[in-house]
Amino acid sequence: MDAFPNLPPLPVYHLTPLPPLLPPIPDKLLTLLLPIAAYWSLSMVFHWIDTKNYFPQYRLHTPAEVSKRNRVSRWEVVRDVLIQQVVQTAVGWVLGMTEPDDYFGKEQYDVAVWARRIRIAERIIPGMLAIVGLDAGGLAKNLGASHPMLAGVLQGGRYPSFENMIAVSSVSKVGMPGFAGWELMLASAIYWVVVPALQFGLAIVVVDTWQYFLHRAMHMNKWLYTTFHSRHHRLYVPYAYGALYNHPFEGFLLDTLGTGIAYKLAGMNTRQGMVFFTGSTFKTVDDHSGYALPWDPLQHITSNNAGYHDVHHQSWGIKTNFSQPFFTFWDRFLGTVWTGGDVSARYERSRLAAQKAFNADEEKISITHSNSADSTTQDPKPYENDLRDATDLPSVPIKNRQPQPPAGKAELQAAGSRQQILDDQKDGGPGVLADEAYEEKEARSYLRRSPRKRANSTLSSKDGFKGLRDRVPTSMHGRARGIIGVDGSR
Numbered sequence: 001m002d003a004f005p006n007l008p009p010l011p012v013y014h015l016t017p018l019p020p021l022l023p024p025i026p027d028k029l030l031t032l033l034l035p036i037a038a039y040w041s042l043s044m045v046f047h048w049i050d051t052k053n054y055f056p057q058y059r060l061h062t063p064a065e066v067s068k069r070n071r072v073s074r075w076e077v078v079r080d081v082l083i084q085q086v087v088q089t090a091v092g093w094v095l096g097m098t099e100p101d102d103y104f105g106k107e108q109y110d111v112a113v114w115a116r117r118i119r120i121a122e123r124i125i126p127g128m129l130a131i132v133g134l135d136a137g138g139l140a141k142n143l144g145a146s147h148p149m150l151a152g153v154l155q156g157g158r159y160p161s162f163e164n165m166i167a168v169s170s171v172s173k174v175g176m177p178g179f180a181g182w183e184l185m186l187a188s189a190i191y192w193v194v195v196p197a198l199q200f201g202l203a204i205v206v207v208d209t210w211q212y213f214l215h216r217a218m219h220m221n222k223w224l225y226t227t228f229h230s231r232h233h234r235l236y237v238p239y240a241y242g243a244l245y246n247h248p249f250e251g252f253l254l255d256t257l258g259t260g261i262a263y264k265l266a267g268m269n270t271r272q273g274m275v276f277f278t279g280s281t282f283k284t285v286d287d288h289s290g291y292a293l294p295w296d297p298l299q300h301i302t303s304n305n306a307g308y309h310d311v312h313h314q315s316w317g318i319k320t321n322f323s324q325p326f327f328t329f330w331d332r333f334l335g336t337v338w339t340g341g342d343v344s345a346r347y348e349r350s351r352l353a354a355q356k357a358f359n360a361d362e363e364k365i366s367i368t369h370s371n372s373a374d375s376t377t378q379d380p381k382p383y384e385n386d387l388r389d390a391t392d393l394p395s396v397p398i399k400n401r402q403p404q405p406p407a408g409k410a411e412l413q414a415a416g417s418r419q420q421i422l423d424d425q426k427d428g429g430p431g432v433l434a435d436e437a438y439e440e441k442e443a444r445s446y447l448r449r450s451p452r453k454r455a456n457s458t459l460s461s462k463d464g465f466k467g468l469r470d471r472v473p474t475s476m477h478g479r480a481r482g483i484i485g486v487d488g489s490r
């Protein structure tokens, strides 16, 4: 016996193999190639902006910092990223072989299945109305003439007139029940919009969860950190194509496996996977770009953006802001979001120190080449302007928009971060902290001596520099004890 009698029949369907989106490349291969193309093309856009020095006001760090503070060469970064992409492609290929081939032609059938589910759900309506003392039959009779559709819904999906229905097959004309127009429209919306949105939502939550806990574990366990994850943190000043600069094992575990599992759990098809893998790649490149461009949509979709992740790449914020790549809910929920307040002086310190080191190198070079002809024509300090433009950037007043964190929280985060750097003998060590402490002292007196810079800084907030406010969303404006901020030095 049919559990649900009198349901409209489902249409017949014929499956046809789905032609490739970009012939002759099969979709499964395109799914593996697109993320790599996305990675390098977006990276090259940022690299071009960087080398042409466009938008220096939106830089998180100066070019001098990129060259002075990072502990890995650009060539090594490119090499390791390519290794990760080879692994990622190989794993994706194996995963793709376990996937069924894609067909089309079943869409109307699937929509009709949803329409049937809607019809079944309608059947509980008369019973529900009876519970609250309403007579569905009587109501339907009164409404029947003016609102026949509504009357049908009230009666649990019983539509007296077939003329109001959309036939799903030629036989429905001879008295078979059919679907109401609204049922098919709702079913289409569920099939084409609601279900895919839920799939993407689930995949995003899975990736964020996977990455958060593994990433945090990498920072909590000393062996994991020094063996694997410290490599990614050789980039104190991230740039776009450094996004996937990882130890190969970490790259496989966090990125490749994380997105692969999310794809499987969300039950995505090949083309959905194409969008998901490519989108995730764009997001992670954007978050490492080093630019908080106000017109970059990826910077505004969530509070996890370049500024947010940049804090995690700093020696003082390394034990905070673990969430990646989409949302920040795990950091907020588990209290690992940066609470150390205004970061202006820290960023300023980093800029000045890098600039000093850069200038010292330049002077050395110009002494050696003092007789060369072009030393007079070339600007000896090509990054001076960048520095001046960029120092306006960190001092934008940040409103106290967030609830105050518990007392001592910032100190704990600072101590944890300090310990992490000390534990990392190879890429960190006490030297890094000693240098930074000295440089920070200098930066503070520099800021005190240069009121013009502070005045300029307020001006730059008029430029609508939203990126900065997003950068450190929990900034406390440097009020808490032990926090070094521009305001603290007033």
Ligand SMILES: [Zn+2]
Residues within 6 Å of the ligand: 215, 219, 229, 232, 233, 312
């Ligand atoms: Zn990390």
Ligand SMILES: [Zn+2]
Residues within 6 Å of the ligand: 232, 238, 243, 288, 309, 313
């Ligand atoms: Zn990173």
